[in-house]
Amino acid sequence: MTLRKYLSTAAVALGVLVSNSAFAETVEEFYSGKTINLYIGYSVGGGYDTYARMIAAHIGKHIPGNPTVVPNNMPGAGSLRLTNWLYEAAPADGTAFGAIARAAPFEPLLKNQAANFKASEFNFIGNANREYSLCAANADSGVKNVEDLKSTELLVGGTGAASDPNIQANVLNEAIGSKMTIVDGYPGGNDIVLAMERGEVQGRCGWSWSTIKATKMDLVNDGKVNLLLQFSSSPHPELLDVPLALDLTDDKTSRALINFVVATQEMGRPYIAPPGVPEDRVEALREAFAETMSDPEFLEAATAAGLEISPSSGRDLQTIVQSVYQTEESVLNKLIELRK
Template sequence: MHIRVVVASLIVAIYANSSVHAQSAQTPADFYRGKTVTIYVGLSPGGGYDQNARLVARYLGKYIPGEPLVVVRNMPGAGGLVMTNHIANAAPKDGLHIAAPQRGVPFEPLLGDASHSKFDPIKLNWIGSTNSDTSVAVATRKSGVKSWQDLRTRELIIAGTGMGTESVTVPYIIRNLIGLKFRVIAGYPGGSEMNLAMQRGEVEGRGTVSWTSLKPHLKDWVDSGDLVILFQIGLKKHPDIPDVPLITDLADSPEKRKMLELQFSAFELGRPQFVAEEVPADRVKALRRAFDAAMKDPALLEDAQKQDLEINPVTGEEMTEVMKRVFATPKDLVAKLAEASSSQPDLKMREPK
């Protein structure tokens, strides 16, 4: 009886070792052939992140070894944080699940105890981004706000998504560091709903909206004067709007400027995509090179142009370096930024509809 147990254990061990060997010997082409890759968007359909993810999905599969089908699934919740935590922890770590979070979500851990993140951004496998980005703050004409200077004395009520996300924290950081009077109504599922809220008069603007998203969706409002661009948000101005001031230029001290630069390093990531930490290295490499190749596909570039989407890609390796640089920032500066982001006077959560 004892010998039988030993023999059975040996058989199990041999089988397990052979299975591991077979899996390690499997090439990315063998693995991906006949499979479906899902890109998960942390916001509702119709906004800029969703639009960019669907653009990538149409062309990415052609360049992944084995040419799998690539689809998009929306998983809104907490402005993309729910989806990001899910892909980083709960989803299978097989290279079939790609996350497309809001660009500010990877920097959630900077908030320390105030963060609801459950991932290490440096350990995630960054695949690429369709562009580095510049955002803008906007106000509706009905609000009566004509320039950023008006916000020193007049409060602007703006829309936001989930607690802790860029659309909520950025306006309050600007309020606390620059003195511009924003008040956020949070809880909108995504950009489409926030734009509709402006149309309906539920809110008076948005504290941060990507210029590359605004152009295809709201350019008519800007051209007609129904929407006023107050300032640009990021590390550099967008060439389309050179006369609109950059938020870092409004800082009244070098320390505040450095804090803003730290916060807006996220904009260099634009439309980030990643797979979980434990995904096999050869599959990560295959996905990265497929993403890079897709960004040069003439059909994708033509498709993007028709949708007024900018393609200014960032590689997975470049994104990893951004993460390392940001998370090496001195702790005292990070603490001050976290304090500025956590102070959110009069923040209101809308009732879900």
């Protein structure tokens, strides 16, 4: 037997042993003593960060083996930096998952060359809340309502082409003739709000009502911002006087564009694990996520922080992704054109 053949045979045998060992290891045995990194595609202080840190503090006790769950921020390109990393480089053993932009899974559909992944291959874990995204303007901007938004230029912050602030502003400019100019490059939604407070920009879209309530409700209560419209299939019970984007136009193409955005809102703030994670560990993470959503201690902490909890399962999210990927090509082409 040649040395090369011997080494090849030994490698195969070792691979079988390792494979059998891994197969025999239970989920509890694997996670016992481990650390799971929960990555967040945005900077500290925004809605994605607030929810993820709350979940990280409670989910570990629901995962077999009770691993430590540590939140880590990896902002960039409207969370595409994190999404690509989870697909291409993250450990595929169940020790890493992340919170990404709700629109990120649809970037390959929109021919974004920076989106180096196949959304269908991710393992969707769940989300904590259905979102109601708003466009808002500083009170001193002169934009008080939708009619003002159509007649007055409004400088709005952006966090990257894949992010809600950018997508929603571009869609509204096309669909209803609003006059928003995007100032891009902010690492997260919280950074846009700080820029609004400094006067660098005058407003933003993609601002979740749950985030406003949890972190910046004083701006609303003090009359410092005007809530202009909301992206949702139906109004939030607390926002009945804020118009729906879908009600602002009867044009078929314009409504199709807005509907695309509304569909992504159903994703909430999705949590995903890399492709290739063993199925039993994916199921353990999904079950742990679901159990966390009904954990009395978690719910008490979420309520105290002003966080709305209206969860969806990982399978629900995968169904939404499959549905959105059936969008008519003409609508997708228009969306692509708007982003150029």
